[in-house]
Amino acid sequence: MPAVAIVGVGQTHHSRRRKDVSQVGLAREAVTRALEDAGLTMADIDSVVVCTGPVLFAAVNQPEKWLVDAIGARLKPVVRVTSGGGTGLAGALAAVNQVRAGFADRVLVVAYDKLSEGALQYSISTLYDPFWGREFAVGIMGFSAAYWRARMDVLGHTEEAAALVSVKNHKNAMLNPYAHVRKEVSVEDVLSSRPLCWPIKLLDVPPISDGACAVILASESAAKACLDPAWIRGMAYYCEAENAAYRSMIQSEPLTLAASRVYQQAGITNPRRQCDVVEVQEPFTCFELSYYEGLGLCPPGGAAELVASGATELTGDIPVNPSGGCMGANPIGATALIRLAEIAQQVRGRAGAHQVPDARVGLMQAGGGWANLRGVAVVSSEKG
Amino acid sequence: MTDGLVTSIDEAQVLTTTLSMPYTLTTGPAAGSFLFELGNHRILGSRCEVCSRTVVPPSDYCSRCGEAPDEFVQLPETGTVTALTRTDRGVLALIRLDGADADLLHRLDLAKGAVTVGTRVRAVWAATATQSVLDLDCFVLDEDDQPPGTAHPAGEVGLIAQVPHQLELEYQHSYGPHYGRLFDELASSRRILGSLCPTCRNVLVPPREFCDACFVRTGQHVDVSDHGVLQAFSVIHLEFVGQTRTPPYIYAEIVLDGSATRLIHTVAGFDVATAAERLSIGMPVRAVWKDPADCRGTLNDIDYFEPVPSPDQQ
Numbered sequence: 001m002p003a004v005a006i007v008g009v010g011q012t013h014h015s016r017r018r019k020d021v022s023q024v025g026l027a028r029e030a031v032t033r034a035l036e037d038a039g040l041t042m043a044d045i046d047s048v049v050v051c052t053g054p055v056l057f058a059a060v061n062q063p064e065k066w067l068v069d070a071i072g073a074r075l076k077p078v079v080r081v082t083s084g085g086g087t088g089l090a091g092a093l094a095a096v097n098q099v100r101a102g103f104a105d106r107v108l109v110v111a112y113d114k115l116s117e118g119a120l121q122y123s124i125s126t127l128y129d130p131f132w133g134r135e136f137a138v139g140i141m142g143f144s145a146a147y148w149r150a151r152m153d154v155l156g157h158t159e160e161a162a163a164l165v166s167v168k169n170h171k172n173a174m175l176n177p178y179a180h181v182r183k184e185v186s187v188e189d190v191l192s193s194r195p196l197c198w199p200i201k202l203l204d205v206p207p208i209s210d211g212a213c214a215v216i217l218a219s220e221s222a223a224k225a226c227l228d229p230a231w232i233r234g235m236a237y238y239c240e241a242e243n244a245a246y247r248s249m250i251q252s253e254p255l256t257l258a259a260s261r262v263y264q265q266a267g268i269t270n271p272r273r274q275c276d277v278v279e280v281q282e283p284f285t286c287f288e289l290s291y292y293e294g295l296g297l298c299p300p301g302g303a304a305e306l307v308a309s310g311a312t313e314l315t316g317d318i319p320v321n322p323s324g325g326c327m328g329a330n331p332i333g334a335t336a337l338i339r340l341a342e343i344a345q346q347v348r349g350r351a352g353a354h355q356v357p358d359a360r361v362g363l364m365q366a367g368g369g370w371a372n373l374r375g376v377a378v379v380s381s382e383k384g
Numbered sequence: 385m386t387d388g389l390v391t392s393i394d395e396a397q398v399l400t401t402t403l404s405m406p407y408t409l410t411t412g413p414a415a416g417s418f419l420f421e422l423g424n425h426r427i428l429g430s431r432c433e434v435c436s437r438t439v440v441p442p443s444d445y446c447s448r449c450g451e452a453p454d455e456f457v458q459l460p461e462t463g464t465v466t467a468l469t470r471t472d473r474g475v476l477a478l479i480r481l482d483g484a485d486a487d488l489l490h491r492l493d494l495a496k497g498a499v500t501v502g503t504r505v506r507a508v509w510a511a512t513a514t515q516s517v518l519d520l521d522c523f524v525l526d527e528d529d530q531p532p533g534t535a536h537p538a539g540e541v542g543l544i545a546q547v548p549h550q551l552e553l554e555y556q557h558s559y560g561p562h563y564g565r566l567f568d569e570l571a572s573s574r575r576i577l578g579s580l581c582p583t584c585r586n587v588l589v590p591p592r593e594f595c596d597a598c599f600v601r602t603g604q605h606v607d608v609s610d611h612g613v614l615q616a617f618s619v620i621h622l623e624f625v626g627q628t629r630t631p632p633y634i635y636a637e638i639v640l641d642g643s644a645t646r647l648i649h650t651v652a653g654f655d656v657a658t659a660a661e662r663l664s665i666g667m668p669v670r671a672v673w674k675d676p677a678d679c680r681g682t683l684n685d686i687d688y689f690e691p692v693p694s695p696d697q698q
């Protein structure tokens with residue numbers, strides 16, 4: 001397969017509510033930073049992929065039409081890709097495929113959401129069937145809490161295990177200048193925080209953010225001009241049926257499928273040993289635990305033990321979310337692309353205060369729903 | 385049984401739902417200043433010197449070159465109609481204000497004379513300001529026959545940073561044969577139907593045309609029990625816009641006996657504060673139905689599910 005590299009990334013300083021810019025103004029900031037990082041201008045960009053969450057988040061249909069003006073993308077190929085929480089990664093995969101297919105040499109992926117503008121839980125609840133269950137919907141929090149509770153029962157995990165994820169990610173976010181929640185918390189703080197959808201409590205939940213991220217993907221020849229490209233060694237994105245018979249809620253099948261496909265592409269047989277750093281999209285702390293297992297960083301059911309061992313801390317042997325993950329900022333449509341950007345910065349040695357020393361191979365995961373949509377990518381400083 | 389909700393091709397029985405979504409939209413500097421200054425009876429535009437273009441309403445970014453504009457300009461209140469259409473809510477027109485290089489969409493009041501492309505028009509201000517584009521009430525025929533005005537620098541401008549917005553979205557969802565039959569039976573007979581997959585032999589609730597796993601056409605509707613097991617639950621304390629129940633309550637996914645899929649509902653009939661101790665995964669639950677007179681053919685015809693007391697509790 002033709003090689004594809006990340007040659008520039010940019011993100012906004014995320015916040016609860018940006019009153020000074022419109023939705024597209026926010027996206028423009030990330031694009032400007034990514035172009036600057038890559039040493040390129042919009043004239044160098046062959047194609048644009050725009051990623052945002054459901055339009056009900058922001059009351060603007062076809063937001064890409066508005067964005068074209070704001071980023072100077074007039075008369076270029078522009079498409080919007082959306083796929084729940086995994087939107088940013090689904091868009092990146094579309095861009096990677098545009099490069100692989102020879103359609104474009106440099107593709108700009110820009111992902112954003114300005115969640116301060118709409119009614120988040122209500123918007124997300126419209127993903128439920130209007131005939132069948134929508135009246136009981138509580139965004140994704142209601143069912144996520146329920147499935148976490150089921151995992152706890154089956155696997156013997158405790159609320160403390162998820163609290164450790166919160167403590168770790170909050171601590172890491174302190175080192176991330178783009179995070180907007182920068183406050184250390186203790187296990188006791190998490191356990192005693194207000195229940196929202198028990199067992200999910202306030203400090204298991206990321207902030208609601210305004211934010212944007214942009215990533216520039218380039219073909220091998222176009223990446224030659226870049227001093228420190230991050231090569232895409234594998235990328236996949238899978239989907240599950242919504243209400244199929246005997247669906248397991250203990251592990252996401254789309255995640256295990258995506259991971260095994262990407263590991264095969266990247267030549268990874270032991271992800272814990274071969275990957276230096278991991279970024280995952282954790283809508284709530286309990287998700288990160290199930291990802292450890294789905295990504296094969298530990299055996300099935302071993303997530304509570306893994307987080308308790310400290311292995312996934314910034315100083316551990318397999319650091320997960322050195323950026324702080326969603327706990328630092330969660331502009332949903334941008335979040336998956338932020339994970340990809342962060343992992344690229346790690347293998348480029350540009351992650352700043354939360355850099356994992358000598359990181360060469362990075363693993364990232366993103367998706368939507370408790371188990372429905374899952375994508376995985378491996379990025380490396382080596383072309384392979 | 386009744387055929388109340390079953391949909392045929394020519395007669396659609398629909399579930400009408402309304403999404404009533406509140407927003408607080410951020411204008412950005414250009415749109416925010418435009419809205420503010422309309423209240424001062426000033427029409428703002430923005431000027432890009434790279435492209436030598438002035439656009440109205442102003443834009444934070446030049447749509448030609450992508451650069452931020454150099455300055456806000458104030459445009460004359462006169463211009464020329466470049467296109468128009470008659471709608472049942474009046475005449476809408478594109479108006480090229482004097483000194484602008486792009487058109488402004490607004491409404492025309494045709495009480496005074498006929499308007500065509502090329503007609504000169506002037507702005508009329510609303511009697512009371514509402515901080516919206518309708519502070520500029522409309523355009524009317526300009527009978528003064530003055531020479532066209534020009535744009536000039538706007539100087540200091542104010543800003544409306546955020547504007548409230550409301551979407552009222554009404555939908556009419558067609559029941560179709562499966563949902564129609566399901567909800568008819570639910571309302572009239574307290575029966576819950578599923579579809580039997582001829583390949584995997586699983587019973588799928590709600591009933592459906594195809595099996596999701598085998599993708600073969602399901603054969604027949606079969607009854608499933610109103611008893612089942614609790615597959616997953618959480619205790620909802622969160623309050624949010626659009627919520628249909630008052631917290632705290634239980635979010636529950638139940639697998640009904642005889643089916644292989646989840647049903648989303650609530651478990652109740654006891655003190656919710658004791659849910660964490662009282663409920664467990666895999667425990668048997670059963671439907672508590674509403675009074676037949678109150679059944680409407682929705683999932684809410686089941687008031688809630690309750691834990692089935694174990695034999696020694698009975």
Ligand SMILES: [Zn+2]
Pocket residue numbers: 432433434435436446447448449450451
């Ligand atoms: Zn320009």
Ligand SMILES: [Zn+2]
Pocket residue numbers: 581582583584585586595596597598599
């Ligand atoms: Zn089947």
